[in-house]
Amino acid sequence: MAMIEVSHLTKEFNLGALTSVRRSLANAARRLTGRTVEKRPPFKALNDVSFSVERGEVIGIIGHNGAGKSTLLKILSGISEPTGGSVKVKGRIAPLIEVGAGFVPDFTGRENVYLNGAILGMSRAEIDRKFEEIVDFSEIGQFIDTPVKRYSSGMQVKLAFAVATAVESEILIVDEVLAVGDVAFQRKCLDRMENLINSEGRTVLIVGHGIRQLERICSRMILLRHGQIVVDGEPGAVSKLFLDETTLKKAEGALTEGPQNLVPFIDSKVIEVTSLEVVGDRKLMDATVCPLMSDLHIKLTINALHPVRNAEIQVGLHSPEMVFMTKSSTLTLPEPVNLEPGLNHIGLVIEKLAFCPGTYGVGVTVFDWARNQIWSGHKLRWVLVESTTEQAAKLPTGTLAYLPSHWDLERSEAS
Amino acid sequence: MLNLIRNLYQSRTLLMTLAWKNVALRYKQSFLGIFWALLKPLCLMVIFSIVRSFVGIKSGDIPYSVLVFTALMPWMFFQESTSEGVVSVTGNTALIRKVYFPREIFPVIAVGTKIIGLGLNLMIVLLLMAWHHIPLGLQALWVPVLVLYVSLASLSVAFFGAALNVYYRDVAQALPIALSLLMYLSPILYPLHLVKEKLLVQEIAGPFSEWYYRLYSVNPLVGTIDAFQKVLLHNEPPDFASMLPSAFVLLVLFPLSYAYFKRAERYFSDVI
Structure with missing residues (x-):
């Protein structure tokens, strides 16, 4: 039984969806008098996307800016409503919210842990139980009773990550969060992610740009382009295609560094x-x-x-x-x-x-x-x-290089 | 309706935590803290008492200041809870774009946390009553019911206003104006029995007087303010006749307002 079942998912946005009262009234009047309503062309952020995720899979979703990654995650976590198609999710989803989204600067670290925990759907008892672990992991230590506004941005990130990964949920959603904190902490975050994935058999969805990082921890990757799935499959192959695309996208003018002019920095x-x-x-x-x-x-x-x-x-x-x-x-x-x-x-x-x-x-x-x-x-x-x-x-995938190597295979009779 | 109660029960931890955040945040780093909630009605009471010394409003055997303060208590609650309720969704943009939980939590918290201020004001009323030797009777047991009634009125405004404010921020701008009009349309500055006397006894508007009175009491605060004064100061039961029109309106308005909120909620994260 699939944990997540997405079928023919479509999400349209009206470009510049905020209309003025004046235009809305004018449109309402037109509708009443039977004239055609002034319409703006909708933008398809997701266009007929279908896939399913089994228990324990780690899915990396990649694509250029505006390919529909974040929209997809938003719909999966119930924040946004699809225009068409359906999403079936079995089990509790923990969104790894963006750094500081739920943080109140005036509150202490301790208060923010409880607040953020509650926002992520943890019960009071659950947070109490996990509190030590969260503080340990975040390396906040004695500053736990200091208002968060006095924290460095790195400390805030660490605390946010620690709370988010403490949520006991079947499905974890991660959006661009790996690229935060100092290198040592990034390492620690990656380890934690891998622990979560490997030992607890959680289903994880990761969205990001750090393709090599994703390739390392994902069991499957989905490449989105203009709201559609280009490929869905084995990480090495998908990330190769994506990187090729990144380079070749220059022709569309996406990369500003023109390759033909030798501009030094x-x-x-x-x-x-x-x-x-x-x-x-x-x-x-x-x-x-x-x-x-x-x-x-x-x-x-x-x-x-x-x-x-x-x-x-x-x-x-x-x-x-x-x-x-x-x-x-x-x-x-x-x-x-x-x-x-x-x-x-x-x-x-x-x-x-x-x-x-x-x-x-x-x-x-x-x-x-x-x-x-x-x-x-x-x-x-x-x-x-x-x-x-x-x-x-x-050739095996999931590596950067193939150094010359020699194998030596021998057989001997078992004694 | 049951849906609302179920949703709130399921996210009770979040509800309590966010409510605590709301209250704590408002008074953090403020010296007078929660006493600001008392200062506003006290000031208004003083102003109204001064105004009254010019125009002469009959207050019966109850001192005018006590009468006014008792009226201001539910009014301040209504005013503050609706003003905060209407901006409660737009004020939490960051959360709405990042996490899903039933959005009705925001207006409910905005209204719910204002009950603290109401409670403090009730203390002041009781102190004033003790000062003026007004005995507190058993009818005061109606108070929780009346509070619930005003809360429902506040929520009706808050749900609808909060949802609409996501699309048109004009709502939050218009509300203070509407509220200041409503204040004079509510029996705060003057007691309700003066209105009754003019419309029901003297019939100043001729044969339509009774209809005018009904129209007047569609405002849910008309009956409640009077009821607060009756049960606290006079130890009399509430005047249900003056609450009936607004009860009907609320019975229709509240579910509608909630339904509209839930319908609009699905697109909050897209438009906010």
């Missing part, structure tokens, strides 16, 4: 990168296609306006979320690199590109003799690592 006007080329036979939109496990050739031309002695050039590949997968530096060369006035042509080969299929950006940084950055830019070019169908069938 650090530029001391000592040098300029006049061309950067990723060599490949094929291009998909703006990305150069590089088959998995083959060599990647990058050609770089630097125009030095002033001579730069003993320079260092770094070229790297990063994921769309700006995680660098690899960087190569000219410091590893036996001779120092001197950039002379005029055009300097530099070539680089990254051997046997063993990255998880997907899209990667090219980043270039140039340092002077004192290791100060004099030119640096990201997302200058895009590389699409592509696997053959044969490879795709054999």
